Amino acid sequence: MPTELPVLDTAVAGCCSPITGGVMNDSEATSLAAKFKAMGDPTRLRLLSLVAASEGGEACVCDLNDQLDLSQPTVSHHLKLLVDAGLLTRSKRGVWSYYALVPGALPALADTLQV
Amino acid sequence: MPTELPVLDTAVAGCCSPITGGVMNDSEATSLAAKFKAMGDPTRLRLLSLVAASEGGEACVCDLNDQLDLSQPTVSHHLKLLVDAGLLTRSKRGVWSYYALVPGALPALADTLQV
DNA sequence: CCCATTCATTGACATTCTTCGATGTCTGGG
DNA sequence: CCCAGACATCGAAGAATGTCAATGAATGGG
Structure with missing residues (x-):
């Protein structure tokens, strides 16, 4: 299973553009x-988009669930993959779990593609 | 199977950043x-990198094959996926197939991730 | 202390993906 | 016309993925 990838992220967060x-x-x-694979699914892309567009930059699972027409375990599964890929963070407050974008993760990925 | 995606590419090539x-x-x-999924594989990422770094911006299958430690059909398969995703072009000259980056495809994808 | 709510985890299933060997197709040379 | 080389396609095997129902864990209210 594609878990964590702990320290190698520095290679991605760096300044250069590995591809070109x-x-x-x-x-x-x-x-x-691993990061691109995490984004290679329509549901996960919509999750990222929903989180990014949410009030305060974070959203709880209940809100995400409502807009996705998928079972709650499935949404939870996709969210876990996005956290494992280093694209989302999870913070639990009370009974609710709030997900937010990891600051700089998407721009770092974008740098990877720029010429 | 994830083939082609013919006309919707304009949504990706557009100016805005769909995710954020x-x-x-x-x-x-x-x-x-579909595009991110095409890039969600180490072999295909290396193929893109090899093509981008090649003399004249293109590479033939024989060269790519030598550097990848995979069977020729496997490399051919990955190249087809990259072409189908709109990231590579194929031009056959004589017996050789040359692959090159689709101009602007990667930067367009990068725009999608920028804030 | 019990119960409802929110969310994660587990187990199962069907689908898709990666990879390979075998085979097909096309090109250029002899 | 045949043959060798470069590459694509086919068919199959094993692994990974997406999805759900069922279940578990934690929190807060009564």
């Missing part, structure tokens, strides 16, 4: 691909 | 996710 800036080695490619 | 620029609808999410 020279040949990637295997670990670079694996680390980057 | 408001809630995405279903077809936007599906169209975008």
